[in-house]
Structures are given as structure tokens and as C-alpha cells.
Amino acid sequence: MSLAATELRCRVLIVDDDSTMRLMLRETMEGGGHEVIEACNGEDALTLFEQYQPDIVLMDVDMPRLDGISACRRLRDLPEFGMTPVVMVTGNDDSASIKAAYEAGATDFISKPINWPVLGQRVQFILRAARTLRELEVSESKNSALLGAIPDCICVFDADGRIDQLLDQGQGEQWLPSDAEGRLISELLAPEHAREFQAQIRRSLEGGSIQTFEFQHGRKTAPRAHEVRLINYRDNRVLALIRNVTERVTAAAKVHRLAFFDTLTGLPNRQRFLRALRSALSEAQTQGGQVALLFIDLDFFKRINDNLGHSTGDVLLKSVASRLAGCIRGSDMVSPTDESQQSQTLARVGGDEFVILARGIRDKHDAERIAVRVHEALRSPFSHLGREFVVTPSIGIAIYPQDGADAEALMKNADTAMYEAKTAGRNTQRFYSESMSLRSMERLDLELKLRKAVEHGDLEIHYQPKINLKGRGITGVEALLRWNHPEEGPISPARFIPLAEETGLIAPISEWVVTQACEQSRAWVAAGLDPFPIAVNVSSQLFTFGNLATMIWGAICNSGIDASSLELEITESLFLRDLAQIHETLREIQEMGVALAVDDFGTGYSSLSYLKRLNVDALKIDRSFIEDINIDADDRAICSAVVAMGHSLGLKVIAEGVETREQLAAICDIGCDEVQGFLFSRPVPAAQISEFVRSNLAATIIGDANDRGATGSRRLR
Ligand code: C2E
Ligand code: MG
Ligand code: MG
Numbered sequence: 001m002s003l004a005a006t007e008l009r010c011r012v013l014i015v016d017d018d019s020t021m022r023l024m025l026r027e028t029m030e031g032g033g034h035e036v037i038e039a040c041n042g043e044d045a046l047t048l049f050e051q052y053q054p055d056i057v058l059m060d061v062d063m064p065r066l067d068g069i070s071a072c073r074r075l076r077d078l079p080e081f082g083m084t085p086v087v088m089v090t091g092n093d094d095s096a097s098i099k100a101a102y103e104a105g106a107t108d109f110i111s112k113p114i115n116w117p118v119l120g121q122r123v124q125f126i127l128r129a130a131r132t133l134r135e136l137e138v139s140e141s142k143n144s145a146l147l148g149a150i151p152d153c154i155c156v157f158d159a160d161g162r163i164d165q166l167l168d169q170g171q172g173e174q175w176l177p178s179d180a181e182g183r184l185i186s187e188l189l190a191p192e193h194a195r196e197f198q199a200q201i202r203r204s205l206e207g208g209s210i211q212t213f214e215f216q217h218g219r220k221t222a223p224r225a226h227e228v229r230l231i232n233y234r235d236n237r238v239l240a241l242i243r244n245v246t247e248r249v250t251a252a253a254k255v256h257r258l259a260f261f262d263t264l265t266g267l268p269n270r271q272r273f274l275r276a277l278r279s280a281l282s283e284a285q286t287q288g289g290q291v292a293l294l295f296i297d298l299d300f301f302k303r304i305n306d307n308l309g310h311s312t313g314d315v316l317l318k319s320v321a322s323r324l325a326g327c328i329r330g331s332d333m334v335s336p337t338d339e340s341q342q343s344q345t346l347a348r349v350g351g352d353e354f355v356i357l358a359r360g361i362r363d364k365h366d367a368e369r370i371a372v373r374v375h376e377a378l379r380s381p382f383s384h385l386g387r388e389f390v391v392t393p394s395i396g397i398a399i400y401p402q403d404g405a406d407a408e409a410l411m412k413n414a415d416t417a418m419y420e421a422k423t424a425g426r427n428t429q430r431f432y433s434e435s436m437s438l439r440s441m442e443r444l445d446l447e448l449k450l451r452k453a454v455e456h457g458d459l460e461i462h463y464q465p466k467i468n469l470k471g472r473g474i475t476g477v478e479a480l481l482r483w484n485h486p487e488e489g490p491i492s493p494a495r496f497i498p499l500a501e502e503t504g505l506i507a508p509i510s511e512w513v514v515t516q517a518c519e520q521s522r523a524w525v526a527a528g529l530d531p532f533p534i535a536v537n538v539s540s541q542l543f544t545f546g547n548l549a550t551m552i553w554g555a556i557c558n559s560g561i562d563a564s565s566l567e568l569e570i571t572e573s574l575f576l577r578d579l580a581q582i583h584e585t586l587r588e589i590q591e592m593g594v595a596l597a598v599d600d601f602g603t604g605y606s607s608l609s610y611l612k613r614l615n616v617d618a619l620k621i622d623r624s625f626i627e628d629i630n631i632d633a634d635d636r637a638i639c640s641a642v643v644a645m646g647h648s649l650g651l652k653v654i655a656e657g658v659e660t661r662e663q664l665a666a667i668c669d670i671g672c673d674e675v676q677g678f679l680f681s682r683p684v685p686a687a688q689i690s691e692f693v694r695s696n697l698a699a700t701i702i703g704d705a706n707d708r709g710a711t712g713s714r715r716l717r
Helices: 018-031 041-054 070-076 096-103 115-149 193-208 244-258 270-287 301-308 310-327 364-379 407-423 436-457 493-503 505-524 540-544 549-557 572-577 578-593 608-614 624-625 633-648 661-670 688-694 697-707 709-716
Strands: 011-015 035-038 055-058 084-091 110-113 153-158 165-170 209-218 224-232 237-244 290-298 342-351 353-359 383-384 386-391 393-400 430-431 459-468 473-484 490-491 534-537 566-571 595-601 618-621 650-653
Touching: 011 018, 011 041, 011 661, 018 035, 018 055, 018 115, 035 041, 041 055, 041 070, 055 070, 055 115, 055 624, 070 096, 084 096, 084 115, 084 153, 084 209, 110 115, 115 165, 193 209, 193 224, 193 237, 193 650, 209 383, 224 244, 224 595, 244 270, 244 661, 270 290, 270 342, 270 353, 270 393, 270 407, 290 364, 290 407, 301 540, 301 624, 310 342, 310 364, 364 393, 364 430, 393 407, 407 430, 407 436, 436 473, 436 505, 459 505, 459 624, 459 688, 473 493, 473 505, 493 505, 493 633, 505 534, 505 549, 505 688, 540 572, 540 578, 549 566, 549 578, 572 578, 572 595, 578 595, 578 608, 618 633, 624 633, 624 661, 633 650, 661 697
Parallel strands: 011 035, 011 055, 055 084, 084 110, 393 430, 473 534, 534 566, 566 595, 595 618, 618 650
Antiparallel strands: 153 165, 153 237, 209 224, 224 237, 290 353, 290 393, 342 353, 383 386, 459 473, 473 490
């Protein structure tokens, strides 16, 4: 770049009382392309300065009215004066006046006699210097604005980890004290963090790249987090930008907790558990170990939620979680244990579903031992608001590698095994086997078909007559569900009713059966038959839905039948549930005028006190006792006892499943009131019941059987 191109053209204020001097200065300046303004003393100079804002002032020292030194001092006091260079043109080149000039704010001085040829260069130089100074000032103020805007604490460390310079303490809560300069990082941080900090400084100095890391300090309950960036600076020093990231770290920890932990129990959730499971499996794969997965489902937990409300359910779940946590080894839910190679992880993966992952087991017995501990942990009742609850677990166990190659398969198979434990009567555990999978597939398939059958109205009801042994006529019928699948043919209720109970389909199915039965009763009466009750089987499950009585009353009212035309058959399993709500529902139903019979009596658990308290109307002796009544003396004795007991409580006793005349003779002998069985009629479509009533078949059969009573007795053992 040529010199001319870099030359600055500007406005020069020449101040001198000597007009010759002013003329010569003007000529020189104008010769350099500058614009010139003249003043002949300090006072005029001040006025012109404010008026014209020159870029440079060439000022004589000795002048009348206001001398150059004083004028310079006054100029420096003007706000707009800024950094404008003032060059003193003086004949007094003694050091005292030079000092006075500088003290007054002069930028430079030129001695008289003036060396005219270099004056232009000198002015150029001073202008350039002034411009650089101005730029520097702008950049400095930019820098300090920048530093002020950065929220970080900014400081310089030397290689020993000593704070060489504290440039900015940062915004908000300050990490470094204002007197931190000269102190070592080891004086400011806990030893482990100081070591890490020091190592990072070394790395930054060696590698030159930006080192980023985080450290925490402060109290354990409220730790503060800082993010540090170290930049290799100069002279074996690093620039550190330290930012308070406590809020971000706390928020991230919260998000992590929400994403991976169950908020109710504080246990790891499914996501977190699957991660742990996957890592356990890959470890077992490389090191050749076994891993057990225990899938725990609480029995009838839904009932607690439905009957006592979700808040009670939640309290119970928390207690269960803490008992389970206490029974897994070490109770540290993810760390390895001391006494063996096992480590266990507990998680909550669904409403009432918990899982335990056991690493490093030797064989299935190790897994079984954990299951036993779970049972023991839950054995004693839980109490809440003055009530006691017993919560039992059904546990399915799957073991890696034999029961599944990956986390998903293992979870699925442990779940299948849990399901088997439920089917086996609950409160127990089952190990997974392949046949279970097959069964569970079939179950799924059947469930799908059942749903379709319910939707398409493919279910039917058949009716089986009940005969009074004394009057020899029909005293009622039992409504029995029939499902004739288009491809599979008839599917027994013994197969699909339990499935309907598990899937909740039992509710719509039962409502349909009750409605149909009421309609049928009305139709038979309309067709001229004497009214007789229709007995409908109700699943114990229905008592948990809470609207059974309403549903029954609705069906009775809609059909317009008398409530006495409906009977309900309940099973003994209901008595196992000592819940006030069940009593209440049964009482409501009885108050409507609907009779109650206990079905399959003798196969389950019946407390006599329940029979009395619930005020049932009839007992139906289970078919299994009738079957061998003439062969097995015990069965006959049981039947006799049931009849005696029933009668003493004022109940009607009905024999189910009577197939032969011999069985009929025997039940007549022991004094049963009513009978039901293939001997009289299989369950048949409604139309055939009318025929059965009109025929005198029942009376004929009973008459016959009475005649052969002795034959039946002969077959007794
Ligand atoms: P259950 O209530 O004890 O019904 C009597 C069962 O014994 C019926 O079987 C009936 O067909 C059968 N049975 C009657 N007499 C004889 C006989 O002389 N010999 C033999 N071998 N069997 C006889 P089914 O219809 O297969 O029903 C089985 C069970 O399914 C019923 O036992 C009942 O618990 C349940 N069930 C049927 N329909 C319904 C329903 O609508 N709702 C509910 N919840 N359960 C139902
Ligand atoms: Mg029944
Ligand atoms: Mg029965």
C-alpha cells in the first residue's frame, strides 16, 4: 500500500499569536491536503474547538489572554474533546515546560524552530496513533461489555493451578471470592475435584485443545454444579470460563428421575429396568453366567383399588415396594452384594407388577429362594387406616439363557409363568416352560375369538330343567351358556368362562345372560307355561365391578317379570372374600326377591357361618359327589350330611349331574329336594323346555327310579 493511500486528511486547528507562524503552519498543513482553522490565542481556540471539532490541534505555548498549557488543560475537560491529539508547538524545550505540557493533557510537542519538511510526517504519525488509540478504546469497551454479558466466571490459571488473574466473577451466585487471585485451586475445591481440575489444566496446556468438564461442590443436600472450559491461553497459562450449571443439572436429574423411576414407589421403572436387564444379559453372555427374572403380580389387587379407592391402593403399593426392597439382597437395588456373586435389582413395571432381576445365580434354586423371600416378606398383613389387608403375590420365573435370549423374551416368558401361577390358584410361583408359551398363545387366540363371539352375538343359552322329587314336576331351569364356534365347534363354558373372567369380558356376557333369561321367562309365561325361576350362574368376578345389583334390577324391570322368576347361583369361592361390599350386594339382590343358591357345593371352602349369615336359599351338591354316590360310601355320606345340614338351616338341597336311575334312587333315599341332570334332560334350547314341561317325562322317570331303589342300594360298596 502506498504511503499516499494511508495518509489521513483532516481538520487542523492552528493556535498561535504569531501570524507568520500561523501562515507557515497553514501552508504546510494545506499542502498535506488538510483543512485548516486558525485561532490567535487559547480562548479563541476553545470556542473554535467546540464549533468545528478538529481532528488535531497545533498549539503555541506562550500566548496572550490564555496560554497554550492552560488552554490544553481546559480542552481536556470538555466532554466532546475525547482523544483529540493536542501538539504543543514550543520554543521552551526545557524539561519543566514539557512536563507541564504533558500534565495538561498534551499528546506530543514540536520544538521551534520547526523542521518544516518533516512536520507533515509528524502530524500524520500523531493522527495515526490517535486513530489506533481510538480503535483500541472501542475494542476495549466492546470487550468489557462482552465480559459483562458472559454469565461465566472468567479467570486465568497458571500451570500450578494458581489463579493468576480474576477477570470477571460471573453473574449470579459467585463461585470465586473476589480475593481469589494468587490462590491455588486446591485451596478452593475438595481434594478430588481439585485434582481433576489440575489434571484438566495440564491437559489443556499439553494438548492445546479446549477442555470441558463439570464439577460439583457445596453441601451434599444442595450441591452446586459448574461447567468449566479451559483454553490454552499464553505464557503457559489457561483461560478458564466457569459457568454455574446447577439449575440445568438439577433439571436434568429431575427429568432422569421422571423418565427412569416410578414416582409412587421411587423404584426404577420399566425403562430403567430393561436397561439393567440388557446389561446383565450381555454380561452373562460374555462371562457365561445365569440371570433370573422374577415377575411378581399382586393377587386381586384391582379389588383393593376398586373397593377401597386408589389412595389406599397407592399406600399399599408403597408398602409392598418397601418390603420387597428390604427382601432383595443388600437392599441396594443396583449394586453387587457382599456375601455372594449375586446382585439384585427391583423395579415396578406396571400397576401391581414388580420385577426382580437376579444376576449371578447358580441354578434355579437360587431363584426359588428369592421367590420364597418375596412370599415371606408379604406374609404379614398390611394395615392402613385401622384396616388390615393381606396381599399375596403370584410369581413367574424365567432364567437366562434357557428361557429367553434377550430382555424382551425373558420378560414375556416370566410374565407367562406368572400367569400360570395365577391359574394354579395364585399366591405361588412357577418356573417358565415352553409348554406354557403354547398355552398362552392358545389363550390369546381364544380370547380373540371370544371377543368376536360377544360382538357378533354368537353365544347362546341352553336351559336345563330342575325337578322337584316330591311333586315330580319342573321347579325351575338353569341357564347355561353355549358357544358354538364356526370352525372349532362347541367350546365348553369350563374353558371360556375363566378366560372371560380374566379378560373382563365376563361383565358384558353376564349382563347379556341375565337379560336373555328375564326375556325368556316372560316369553314362557306368555306362551302359557306356569312361571318357574330361571337360575343364572354369576361369576365371583362380577362382585368386584360394583354394579351387579343395579344390572339385575334393570333386567328385571325392563322385562317386567317378577323378581322371584330369577335365581342366582353363586360359588363358594365368593365366601373367601371377606368384604363388606359383597355382603351388601347379596343383601340388595335378596331384598329384590331374587333367590340365591350355592353352586358346586362341597368342592370349595364354605363356612357354615357364611351360609347362615348370607341367608342363601339352596345348596347344589356338586356333580362329583353324585357321580359315585352308589360306589363310594364316603361320597354318599357327604351327600347325606349336606342334605341334613341344609335342611337344618332351612335350605333346599339340589343334586346336580344325575345321570342314572340308580343315582336318582340314591338321592331320593337321602332326601334331596330337587334334582338336575342328563337323566331328565341335557341343557336344551328354550323351545324344547316347553315340550319338556308339557310332557310328563320327569314324573315317569322318578316313578321308575323309586321302584328300582333297592337295585341302586345293592351297588353300594
Ligand atoms: P354349573 O353351574 O355347575 O353347571 C352345571 C354343569 O353340569 C353344566 O355344564 C351342565 O351341562 C353340566 N351337567 C348338568 N347335568 C349333567 C349330568 O347329568 N352329567 C354331566 N356330566 N354334566 C351335567 P356346562 O354347561 O358345561 O357348564 C359348566 C360350568 O360353566 C357351569 O357349571 C358354570 O359354572 C359355568 N357356566 C355356564 N354358563 C355360565 C354363565 O352363564 N355364567 C357363568 N358365570 N358361568 C357359567
Ligand atoms: Mg350352576
Ligand atoms: Mg354346578
